[in-house]
Amino acid sequence: MLDCAIIGGGPAGLTAGLYASRGGLQNVTMFEMGMPGGQITGSSEIENYPGFFDHTKSGMDFMNTWQEQCFAFGLKHEMKKVIGIAKTGKHFTVSIEGGDIVEAMTVIVATGSTPKRAGFAGEDEYFGKGVSTCATCDGFFYKNKPVTVLGGGDTALEEAFYLSNICSDVYVVHRRDEFRAAPPTLDRANRKENIHLITDSVIDEVLGDAMGVSGVKIKNKNGEITELDNTGLFVFVGHDVNNSVLQDSDGNFICDMNDRGQVIVDLSMRTSVEGLFSAGDMRIEAPKQVVSASGDGAVAALQVIAYIQEQA
Ligand code: FAD
Ligand code: NAP
Numbered sequence: 610m611l612d613c614a615i616i617g618g619g620p621a622g623l624t625a626g627l628y629a630s631r632g633g634l635q636n637v638t639m640f641e642m643g644m645p646g647g648q649i650t651g652s653s654e655i656e657n658y659p660g661f662f663d664h665t666k667s668g669m670d671f672m673n674t675w676q677e678q679c680f681a682f683g684l685k686h687e688m689k690k691v692i693g694i695a696k697t698g699k700h701f702t703v704s705i706e707g708g709d710i711v712e713a714m715t716v717i718v719a720t721g722s723t724p725k726r727a728g729f730a731g732e733d734e735y736f737g738k739g740v741s742t743c744a745t746c747d748g749f750f751y752k753n754k755p756v757t758v759l760g761g762g763d764t765a766l767e768e769a770f771y772l773s774n775i776c777s778d779v780y781v782v783h784r785r786d787e788f789r790a791a792p793p794t795l796d797r798a799n800r801k802e803n804i805h806l807i808t809d810s811v812i813d814e815v816l817g818d819a820m821g822v823s824g825v826k827i828k829n830k831n832g833e834i835t836e837l838d839n840t841g842l843f844v845f846v847g848h849d850v851n852n853s854v855l856q857d858s859d860g861n862f863i864c865d866m867n868d869r870g871q872v873i874v875d876l877s878m879r880t881s882v883e884g885l886f887s888a889g890d891m892r893i894e895a896p897k898q899v900v901s902a903s904g905d906g907a908v909a910a911l912q913v914i915a916y917i918q919e920q921a
Contacts, residue, residue: 613913614703614713615639616691616854619647620899621719621889623675624906625913626684629717632914637683640705642690646672647721648890649899653737657746658899691854694718694863696882699920714920715884715913718872719906720851722890722897727759727846731815739822740815740842744768745898751776751841757825758782759812760845766790766798768845779804780837782827784811815842850891867893878909886912 612634615622618641629637639645649655652668661671680686690706694716703711724742726732732740741747748756748771756776758769761783767790773779781798786808788795798804813828816836824838850870855862865873865881872887874880880887888905890897895905 610636610700611638611711611713612636612917613638613715613717613910614701614711615717615719616694616703617641617647617719617721617851617889618643618645618676618686619719619721619889619902620649620672620675621721621902621906621909622647622717623672623679624903625717625719625888625910626679626906627675627682628907628910629913630679630684631682632910634914634917635683638685638687638711639679640687640689640691640703642688642706644688645676645686647902648723651737652746655746655899656749691720693857694854694885695857696863696885699884701884714917715886717878717886717888717906717909717913718854718891719887719889719902719909720854720891721902722851722895723849724844725847725849727812727844729812729814731817732812732844735815735817735822735842739817740844742844743897744771744843745896747841747843748772748775753777755780755837755840756843757812757827757837757840758843758845760847761785761788761790761808762845762847763790763794764847765845766794768843769798769804770794770801772843773801773804777803780807780827780840781805782807782810782812785809812842852891871895876908877912878905879912884916 618639626639649668693704695702701713701716755778757780759782769779769781809830810827813826816824827835871893874892878886878888886909888909889902
């Protein structure tokens, strides 16, 4: 029986593993279906993690030392995909793809979220090289420069507002003439003089070269193309929360979730099920940052240690 099964090896899962194993738990396994590191390993750089300020290092370089540190304190890693979790009596069963079942006293779920892609030409090629899904992460790279935002929901307009305080101009491209965002959010964007709303339009193509994105082609419903030069592109067309491990065979969630599929936790990262914790991008109100996901992982692991001590 594991003391703790950690599902997901991004910043939240790795930090949970570090705190749990260094905090005295003997038998902690992190199940990560790929290489540990999470979403940030797809980024060419990170400059908002305190204490790490090295433009020569990628997100992958940044995360490599995290796993080494965790494994040095005894965290075990299994490169396996978890397909489900169930509570049977006081303990949990963790079902692994391929049929194995592992028992655990506690579980920390940290499977993250995945920003949706919009599907325009060049999006995948330039993702992380000028096409971004994170204004907090990458907005500063466009200080006093124009940027384009794709999407018409609350996230797109809130992030456009955030970017408008950093960038010279923000061009919001939306495929319809009505916005999905809440009216006050739309009003605020309309009032900001450097936000320009471009409706009934889509990104036809993102342009670039070896240095990354150099501009975008915007196509309106009449097929007319406008080219914007020297702009980064932020895509906010929704997120998929990686919450399938929390669904039972009938498709019902085993713990309380909100209507956006995010896990409801308290400030101790406790879910509505005793012994089950969740951390990082998949929880309610997540700021979707490495530093906060990592903080969540630490909180969850400290709670796991306290919970196991209470059970003894
Ligand atoms: P994730 O990083 O999503 O990790 C979840 C892990 O769980 C993944 O490794 C996944 O493989 C694994 N997993 C999922 N399902 C299963 C399963 N069923 N079984 C086993 N494993 C599973 N943040 C910043 O602070 N600064 C930045 O500059 C920054 N830049 C970014 C750039 C890009 C391109 C992207 C995409 C994100 C960026 N972020 C940045 C956001 C940051 O990466 C995330 O907020 C953070 O990684 C969330 O950590 P997490 O551990 O919650 O989830
Ligand atoms: P969302 O509401 O699903 O909006 C996604 C937007 O992207 C929509 O405008 C959609 O256009 C557009 N879109 C989707 N696929 C596209 C594609 N392939 N190409 C071009 N455009 C595309 O997502 P969200 O903005 O991330 O919000 C998710 C949920 O969180 C919502 O319920 C939202 O209200 C909530 N939220 C709330 C707050 C807040 O309360 N402060 C903040 C952020 C988010 P269409 O409109 O045409 O479908």
